[in-house]
Amino acid sequence: MSLTRLKGGTLYDPANGVNGERRDLYMRDGRLVDAEPGASIDQDFDATGMIVMAGGIDLHSHIGGGKTNLSRLLLPEDHRGSGAGPGEESANRRYLQLPSCGVCTPGTLATGYRYAEMGYTAAFEPAMMPSNARHTHLEMGDTPIIDHGAYVMLGNDELFLQLLAERDSFERLRDYVGWTMHASKALGVKVVNPGGISAFKFNQRSLNVDEQHVHYGITPREVLHALSRALTELRVPHPLHVHASNLGVPGNIDSTIATMDAADGLPIHLTHIQFHSYGVEGPRKFSSGARTIADAVNARPNVSIDVGQIIFGQTVTASGDTMMQFKNAPLGTPKKWIVGDIECDAGCGIVPFRYREQSYVNALQWIIGLEIFLLIDDPWRVSMTTDHPNGGPFTSYPHLIRLLMDKGFRDEQIAKLNPEAQVASALPELKREFSLYDIAIITRAGPARLLGLKDRGHLGAGAAADIAVYRDEADKERMFTSPAYVFKNGQLVARDGTLVATPTGGIHYVSPDFDHGIEKTLRAYSAKNLVGNPVHTAISDDEICSCCRGGRLLPVACLSAGT
Ligand SMILES: [Zn+2]
Numbered sequence: 001m002s003l004t005r006l007k008g009g010t011l012y013d014p015a016n017g018v019n020g021e022r023r024d025l026y027m028r029d030g031r032l033v034d035a036e037p038g039a040s041i042d043q044d045f046d047a048t049g050m051i052v053m054a055g056g057i058d059l060h061s062h063i064g065g066g067k068t069n070l071s072r073l074l075l076p077e078d079h080r081g082s083g084a085g086p087g088e089e090s091a092n093r094r095y096l097q098l099p100s101c102g103v104c105t106p107g108t109l110a111t112g113y114r115y116a117e118m119g120y121t122a123a124f125e126p127a128m129m130p131s132n133a134r135h136t137h138l139e140m141g142d143t144p145i146i147d148h149g150a151y152v153m154l155g156n157d158e159l160f161l162q163l164l165a166e167r168d169s170f171e172r173l174r175d176y177v178g179w180t181m182h183a184s185k186a187l188g189v190k191v192v193n194p195g196g197i198s199a200f201k202f203n204q205r206s207l208n209v210d211e212q213h214v215h216y217g218i219t220p221r222e223v224l225h226a227l228s229r230a231l232t233e234l235r236v237p238h239p240l241h242v243h244a245s246n247l248g249v250p251g252n253i254d255s256t257i258a259t260m261d262a263a264d265g266l267p268i269h270l271t272h273i274q275f276h277s278y279g280v281e282g283p284r285k286f287s288s289g290a291r292t293i294a295d296a297v298n299a300r301p302n303v304s305i306d307v308g309q310i311i312f313g314q315t316v317t318a319s320g321d322t323m324m325q326f327k328n329a330p331l332g333t334p335k336k337w338i339v340g341d342i343e344c345d346a347g348c349g350i351v352p353f354r355y356r357e358q359s360y361v362n363a364l365q366w367i368i369g370l371e372i373f374l375l376i377d378d379p380w381r382v383s384m385t386t387d388h389p390n391g392g393p394f395t396s397y398p399h400l401i402r403l404l405m406d407k408g409f410r411d412e413q414i415a416k417l418n419p420e421a422q423v424a425s426a427l428p429e430l431k432r433e434f435s436l437y438d439i440a441i442i443t444r445a446g447p448a449r450l451l452g453l454k455d456r457g458h459l460g461a462g463a464a465a466d467i468a469v470y471r472d473e474a475d476k477e478r479m480f481t482s483p484a485y486v487f488k489n490g491q492l493v494a495r496d497g498t499l500v501a502t503p504t505g506g507i508h509y510v511s512p513d514f515d516h517g518i519e520k521t522l523r524a525y526s527a528k529n530l531v532g533n534p535v536h537t538a539i540s541d542d543e544i545c546s547c548c549r550g551g552r553l554l555p556v557a558c559l560s561a562g563t
């Protein structure tokens with residue numbers, strides 16, 4: 001019941017229209033509260049001259065589930081010498097933190113530690129397979145401090161494609177989507193290469209938006225339309241989360257725009273859009289489509305995106321897009337890869353990769369990501385991601401923030417790139433520099449709004465006291481690397497980039513309304529195909545709570561009728 005005051009900070013709280021105002025904040029019982037005149041302050045923190053924002057929210061980061069774990073197994077070298085040898089630990093670290101390491105494939109513990117040290121208080125796994133949901137929640141539950149949640153993968157599973165191909169009852173399909181979200185305790189639905197992961201199993205090597213799946217006769221456009229309609233009718237706040245067709249293919253801008261339009265004006269979120277913004281101009285037949293894509297997003301208010309910025313250096317690509325990962329396997333650095341599948345539920349492909357400044361293609365990918373950030377007008381529809389670890393590890397966010405805020409720094413980096421890519425770029429002409437207010441939108445307020453998290457991502461009374469306090473420094477990379485204070489539910493968890501507490505994070509999910517009669521269809525499907533009974537995969541409230549080490553259940557309200 002004690003009252004904590006954070007004194008004298010300058011607030012950037014876009015959800016409440018607060019742009020750089022000096023204000024004290026008060027916290028009680030893990031929540032922000034209004035000032036209570038005359039109340040005695042139990043604990044005081046001095047934030048004079050510092051920048052105060054809500055805790056960061058990463059809406060697309062691969063932090064749990066089969067492919068995250070397989071990536072860790074595939075890359076033991078990422079865990080050697082990445083700083084958790086007991087000998088090099090300070091006493092504080094030794095007693096507070098358990099050993100955990102890794103950069104592009106951090107362990108569950110290191111994931112929570114590194115996010116919290118940077119001022120992030122929530123991250124969301126975008127690719128949970130329904131049959132593997134328990135495992136995904138167990139891994140996220142093992143990730144300390146930060147809140148978490150996941151989007152369940154649909155649209156390449158046999159039952160969905162069968163129901164869609166039958167074309168008789170949209171209601172059954174919608175109830176199946178609702179049931180899957182309910183059973184897997186999901187916060188959203190993600191579709192990866194709609195229909196394409198399944199088509200790959202029938203030996204198709206690509207599937208364009210209006211191309212037919214050879215077995216089911218359906219098209220990606222139909223998958224996208226059915227899923228976005230189902231989520232709208234189920235009143236799920238987060239729009240359909242889409243990894244579009246033709247990832248990484250030169251000339252994919254056309255299919256990316258066709259993907260936006262497949263939603264027919266319903267809300268749709270295109271993830272890691274950088275990988276879907278490629279043209280075919282120039283001598284290398286690979287060019288930036290950022291302007292075309294940004295114009296398309298600017299013209300379609302139903303579309304939101306996250307970028308999937310690439311960062312130079314070693315990483316690993318871990319994707320549900322088996323079709324594309326099979327194609328990418330020969331590019332693996334180091335040379336090893338995995339593709340896999342569980343019960344025809346979706347797919348999975350892991351290929352280690354090193355992005356190089358002197359590679360024309362990689363340099364242009366880096367340029368395209370930044371162009372997209374700078375060319376989309378409405379920051380509320382743009383979330384900052386590297387598609388961790390696919391474009392680069394999430395620990396590079398402070399570097400990315402500096403690239404967006406500091407044109408001089410950006411120009412220095414451009415000068416290091418492959419010369420042909422520099423010439424092919426419009427980036428030097430883009431003078432925009434993000435303000436702290438813009439950064440607060442793309443890293444917390446915007447993602448919270450897109451996910452329907454009403455009490456996160458802002459600093460108003462009633463919000464969770466998830467707060468990051470940064471020293472105002474000219475070098476924005478340094479500033480965002482080591483916040484002076486990070487609070488999680490009102491508890492100080494990090495000070496000057498060093499952890500001081502490791503509480504358990506909560507889990508965000510939705511419980512949409514649907515007709516439970518759909519379980520008859522599920523039982524019939526499992527009996528006929530001799531697969532595990534999907535009804536047995538359903539996770540109860542008690543179970544999710546124990547999966548998440550007693551972390552708080554944070555159900556997200558569905559939208560009310562008429563919104
Ligand atoms: Zn993806």
Ligand SMILES: [Zn+2]
Binds near residue numbers: 060062126272390
């Ligand atoms: Zn991803």
